[in-house]
Amino acid sequence: MSVVRLAGAGFTYAGAAEPSLRDLTLDVRSGELVALAGPAGAGTTTLLLVAGGYAPRVIAGTLTGERVITARRPAIVFAAPWTQLTGLCQTVRAEVAFGPASHGRPREAVLAATERAMRQAQVDHLGGRDPATLSGGELQRVIVASALALEPDLLVLDDPAAELDPAATDALYTLLREVAAAGAAVFVATPDVERIVKVATRALLLGRGRIVKDGVPAEVLA
Amino acid sequence: MIGYVPGVSPLHRAHPYTPLATAGALLLAAFAVTTPATIGVIAVLAVALALLGGVLERVARPAFVIAVPTWTLLLVLHALLGPEPFGVLAGLRVSEPGLTRALVLGGRLTAILVAFLTVLAVVSPARLVEAMTARGVSFAWMYLLVSTLTLVPRLRERAARILEAQQCRGLTLGGSPLARVAALGPLVLPLVLGALVEVDEQVLALDARGVTSGQRRTALDPPADHTMERVWRVVLAVAVVGLFAARFAGAGL
Amino acid sequence: MTAVAAGTGFPVRWEGVRFAYAGDDVLHDVSLDIAAGESVALLGHNGAGKTTLTRMLMGLIRPREGRVAVGDWDVARKRPHQMAARVGYAFQHADQQLFARTVADDAAFGPSRLGLGTGHVAGILDELGLAGAARRHPYDLPAPLRKLVSLAGVFAMRTGVLVLDEPTAGFDRELRGRVVAALRRRLDAGVTVISVSHDLAFVRLVATREVTLDRGRIASDRAVSPSP
Numbered sequence: 001m002s003v004v005r006l007a008g009a010g011f012t013y014a015g016a017a018e019p020s021l022r023d024l025t026l027d028v029r030s031g032e033l034v035a036l037a038g039p040a041g042a043g044t045t046t047l048l049l050v051a052g053g054y055a056p057r058v059i060a061g062t063l064t065g066e067r068v069i070t071a072r073r074p075a076i077v078f079a080a081p082w083t084q085l086t087g088l089c090q091t092v093r094a095e096v097a098f099g100p101a102s103h104g105r106p107r108e109a110v111l112a113a114t115e116r117a118m119r120q121a122q123v124d125h126l127g128g129r130d131p132a133t134l135s136g137g138e139l140q141r142v143i144v145a146s147a148l149a150l151e152p153d154l155l156v157l158d159d160p161a162a163e164l165d166p167a168a169t170d171a172l173y174t175l176l177r178e179v180a181a182a183g184a185a186v187f188v189a190t191p192d193v194e195r196i197v198k199v200a201t202r203a204l205l206l207g208r209g210r211i212v213k214d215g216v217p218a219e220v221l222a
Numbered sequence: 223m224i225g226y227v228p229g230v231s232p233l234h235r236a237h238p239y240t241p242l243a244t245a246g247a248l249l250l251a252a253f254a255v256t257t258p259a260t261i262g263v264i265a266v267l268a269v270a271l272a273l274l275g276g277v278l279e280r281v282a283r284p285a286f287v288i289a290v291p292t293w294t295l296l297l298v299l300h301a302l303l304g305p306e307p308f309g310v311l312a313g314l315r316v317s318e319p320g321l322t323r324a325l326v327l328g329g330r331l332t333a334i335l336v337a338f339l340t341v342l343a344v345v346s347p348a349r350l351v352e353a354m355t356a357r358g359v360s361f362a363w364m365y366l367l368v369s370t371l372t373l374v375p376r377l378r379e380r381a382a383r384i385l386e387a388q389q390c391r392g393l394t395l396g397g398s399p400l401a402r403v404a405a406l407g408p409l410v411l412p413l414v415l416g417a418l419v420e421v422d423e424q425v426l427a428l429d430a431r432g433v434t435s436g437q438r439r440t441a442l443d444p445p446a447d448h449t450m451e452r453v454w455r456v457v458l459a460v461a462v463v464g465l466f467a468a469r470f471a472g473a474g475l
Numbered sequence: 476m477t478a479v480a481a482g483t484g485f486p487v488r489w490e491g492v493r494f495a496y497a498g499d500d501v502l503h504d505v506s507l508d509i510a511a512g513e514s515v516a517l518l519g520h521n522g523a524g525k526t527t528l529t530r531m532l533m534g535l536i537r538p539r540e541g542r543v544a545v546g547d548w549d550v551a552r553k554r555p556h557q558m559a560a561r562v563g564y565a566f567q568h569a570d571q572q573l574f575a576r577t578v579a580d581d582a583a584f585g586p587s588r589l590g591l592g593t594g595h596v597a598g599i600l601d602e603l604g605l606a607g608a609a610r611r612h613p614y615d616l617p618a619p620l621r622k623l624v625s626l627a628g629v630f631a632m633r634t635g636v637l638v639l640d641e642p643t644a645g646f647d648r649e650l651r652g653r654v655v656a657a658l659r660r661r662l663d664a665g666v667t668v669i670s671v672s673h674d675l676a677f678v679r680l681v682a683t684r685e686v687t688l689d690r691g692r693i694a695s696d697r698a699v700s701p702s703p
Binding site: 074083086099102110146 | 348349351365376420423437438
């Protein structure tokens with residue numbers, strides 16, 4: 001099932017002279033784990049924001065061309081974990097529960113989704129800790145758990161392993177593969193092509209806002 | 223120094239609205255009364271609040287740092303340079319109405335400062351969020367209030383990291399007044415610019431977690447709100463209204 | 476060719492160092508000797524004590540016991556801004572320090588504080604592929620390039636020791652290559668380089684020695700040959 005479809009889409013940030021994305025055509029289906037790669041400034045972050053529906057709705061700018069998002073529960077994870085903390089929660093458990101609680105889900109469902117997400121992201125042992133005392137790596141896994149607690153059908157991640165050591169990175173990418181296999185569409189932008197190529201089902205190489213290559217990860221990311 | 227300090231005092235265990243309402247009442251009362259004696263009572267009540275919260279020591283230092291220069295300025299401007307009639311105090315010629323004014327303004331500042339710092343120290347932002355969620359307060363108001371409460375500790379933590387980074391680039395903090403002013407740029411600018419860069423990401427993260435979903439948030443662990451506390455908050459409101467009524471009726475409070 | 480260091484590298488030594496954060500020991504009796512001009516990678520899980528060890532070199536934290544020296548300088552007698560004359564410390568998060576209106580001005584901050592003059596800064600920006608961004612505001616650049624700007628600022632201080640905390644985090648192969656090339660030039664000039672990094676590809680290209688920490692102790696210390 002198509003989750004995100006773009007046809008000739010472009011995006012220009014508010015106040016920018018040049019578009020950050022140009023003439024993008026893309027159809028991503030549930031079950032896909034799409035790796036995004038490209039040099040700094042190529043537009044990978046912008047593509048994540050557009051595909052996830054966050055631009056131009058939250059991040060101001062102009063979207064051209066066609067975009068259809070059929071996902072009902074998108075979630076997003078950025079590289080810098082501390083800016084993604086709500087700042088309103090005293091424990092990791094409350095932080096992870098924040099998303100489903102904001103959607104007004106019943107208390108029991110929120111708690112169950114929270115425990116499941118914490119186990120998946122391997123932060124269940126940190127449940128009672130104050131998020132402000134965690135290391136960068138632990139925090140990044142908590143942010144991933146927070147996104148998973150929303151039970152997303154579209155998950156976009158921008159360099160989610162920036163703070164993780166190699167073993168934790170592999171564990172995260174394996175988890176993303178499982179999330180995709182369970183039916184979500186997952187986009188991951190990362191410079192760590194050597195690792196993501198092992199789990200991605202598809203890869204996009206971006207250059208100057210356009211898709212330069214789209215296909216099998218081992219070929220696109222070589 | 224400034225910010226939430228975990229504890230088990232009656233104020234910590236109370237419903238978050240209770241210490242907030244008490245401090246708010248003290249703030250309003252401080253403006254309702256106009257004589258040094260009554261302002262003094264309000265200030266003493268604020269100190270009592272800090273004692274009840276077990277945070278008097280924590281609150282005293284920042285209160286002192288802010289209050290002392292302000293008191294000094296007030297006394298100089300009003301007591302020493304104010305209008306006649308004059309009297310003598312500690313060997314100095316002081317303006318009697320000026321001294322009264324300085325005592326009222328200084329006492330008001332002290333009461334508000336101590337009450338506000340106490341609230342910052344005893345109200346857990348997380349419990350406040352849960353309390354507000356249980357009452358159906360919109361996320362925007364909740365975030366505004368709680369972010370303000372946590373602003374200082376967050377900025378302080380950030381400022382410490384920036385200071386380290388710049389010192390490692392050779393920045394010294396001492397020297398002439400001009401050198402000290404020049405040192406502000408490398409310290410303050412990254413604080414502000416870094417915070418602005420993060421605002422976009424924070425907005426996105428919060429949006430992604432559903433704060434704009436339009437649904438009423440589920441309260442997961444709302445703090446208990448005992449009848450006595452609700453009664454106390456009503457009493458406070460009545461007392462404040464009474465004070466203002468008395469003031470406008472001409473009672474010399 | 477831009478002179479990469481104002482002098483040769485310094486040896487670095489931690490002797491019987493102990494440190495604790497809020498009660499629990501983070502470093503237990505750690506001793507480590509690094510010769511001048513060596514390239515050492517500090518490895519280990521998050522929380523193993525790597526960053527604690529490097530922060531001690533700048534005097535940002537003081538050991539409870541033991542001694543830290545950079546050349547003939549006992550770090551206990553120095554403040555961080557004084558250590559900056561010998562040790563260039565690249566923090567993991569670039570945004571902590573960028574403040575100037577242009578990339579060039581920001582990179583020139585450290586050398587100007589040290590009284591080194593700033594004529595060489597343009598060469599360093601060029602070396603890292605930032606010449607085109609020299610007149611741009613650092614915060615107009617994407618995060619990986621901001622990090623590269625902060626590295627340029629550290630290189631511009633021309634110190635005999637470089638300590639780099641996750642210098643390639645968020646970098647793709649191309650940006651990593653620029654950093655590796657710049658470090659190799661400095662190693663050739665005799666600068667001592669200490670990296671804390673999870674990027675094993677980077678470590679393999681630069682380090683001649685890998686010291687692994689585990690729960691506050693040195694678990695292994697071995698010589699390695701960097702990849703060409």
